[in-house]
Amino acid sequence: MNCFELEHIDYGYDRQPVLRDISLALGAGRILGLFGHNGAGKTTTIKLILGLMAPDRGRLAVLGGQPGAPDVARRIGYLPENVMFYPQLTGRETLAHFARLKDAPRRQVPELLEQVGLAEASGRRVRTYSKGMKQRLGLAQALLGSPELLMLDEPTTGLDPVATADLYRLLRRLRDSGTGIVLCSHVLPGVEPYIDEAAILAGGRLVARGNLASLRRQAGLPVRLKAQAPGADELLQRLNGNVPRLDTVTRDSNTIELDVRPGDKMTAIRSLMNSAELDDLQIQQPTLEDLYCHFTGVAGGGC
Numbered sequence: 001m002n003c004f005e006l007e008h009i010d011y012g013y014d015r016q017p018v019l020r021d022i023s024l025a026l027g028a029g030r031i032l033g034l035f036g037h038n039g040a041g042k043t044t045t046i047k048l049i050l051g052l053m054a055p056d057r058g059r060l061a062v063l064g065g066q067p068g069a070p071d072v073a074r075r076i077g078y079l080p081e082n083v084m085f086y087p088q089l090t091g092r093e094t095l096a097h098f099a100r101l102k103d104a105p106r107r108q109v110p111e112l113l114e115q116v117g118l119a120e121a122s123g124r125r126v127r128t129y130s131k132g133m134k135q136r137l138g139l140a141q142a143l144l145g146s147p148e149l150l151m152l153d154e155p156t157t158g159l160d161p162v163a164t165a166d167l168y169r170l171l172r173r174l175r176d177s178g179t180g181i182v183l184c185s186h187v188l189p190g191v192e193p194y195i196d197e198a199a200i201l202a203g204g205r206l207v208a209r210g211n212l213a214s215l216r217r218q219a220g221l222p223v224r225l226k227a228q229a230p231g232a233d234e235l236l237q238r239l240n241g242n243v244p245r246l247d248t249v250t251r252d253s254n255t256i257e258l259d260v261r262p263g264d265k266m267t268a269i270r271s272l273m274n275s276a277e278l279d280d281l282q283i284q285q286p287t288l289e290d291l292y293c294h295f296t297g298v299a300g301g302g303c
């Protein structure tokens with residue numbers, strides 16, 4: 001069973017279209033990165049999955065049922081973009097309050113506070129928490145009830161690099177235990193190793209979706225090769241004889257740096273490896289940021 005299935009969804013606020021013809025599904029035990037500029041419709045997509053509003057057109061199934069139905073809603077964890085708490089409650093009291101609302105086991109309260117690194121601060125009032133601590137408390141709240149589908153809207157906001165890495169490791173563990181996760185963000189650096197697939201929204205449409213390998217195939221962006229050799233000139237000449245289309249070349253006396261088309265990559269690598277002088281070779285595939293810029297650019301947005 002998929003965590004959710006959206007088929008040809010349209011949605012607009014006050015008849016202003018925001019989402020158009022969105023089809024997207026998430027399987028159990030997968031992490032989907034949902035990306036788009038500010039206002040692209042990421043939060044709106046999440047709210048439709050939560051059942052907070054109904055699509056104008058299209059079919060939407062969540063955890064095999066109707067979005068918003070009580071037996072579906074209690075199996076979903078959600079971290080909103082701007083998480084709000086009662087400032088006078090402690091972290092522990094806050095989580096206990098949400099556990100009651102969600103009908104989640106009380107024993108999860110200390111376990112989750114420990115898991116998000118707030119065990120020591122759990123007796124402090126939330127008004128004394130930093131932004132990152134509030135964000136972690138929000139994450140603990142989303143994890144109450146061991147959700148089958150976890151949706152996180154900009155979860156790294158306010159987190160320092162160590163806390164961000166901790167969050168991604170935690171998400172990986174949850175994914176490995178079968179949770180489907182949507183990671184919604186306009187912050188791309190660092191997220192690439194942790195997602196199984198990406199969906200890119202631009203202009204209200206889903207302009208790309210798939211795993212990174214398939215997005216790279218679809219985009220056909222050049223692969224960058226960086227080679228170091230004492231006779232870089234000679235290396236370049238040999239390469240020019242073997243690789244039909246080099247897009248760009250920059251070099252100094254010991255380095256050549258060039259972009260080759262994906263189909264020419266292996267020919268270029270073999271040619272470089274055949275050189276006895278080659279000291280070092282680095283291969284840089286297009287990054288998630290490159291792919292994002294490509295697909296939003298094609299849709300008329302750009303980076």
Ligand SMILES: Nc1ncnc2c1ncn2[C@@H]1O[C@H](COP(=O)(O)OP(=O)(O)OP(=O)(O)O)[C@@H](O)[C@H]1O
Pocket residue numbers: 013014018036037038039040041042043044045081186
């Ligand atoms: N309650 C609302 N009433 C009217 N328009 C809205 C409402 N909520 C969102 N919008 C509009 O819908 C569009 C999509 O907003 P949404 O919040 O889904 O984008 P987002 O991709 O999550 O953006 P961000 O990265 O800034 O959070 C925007 O143009 C926004 O102004």
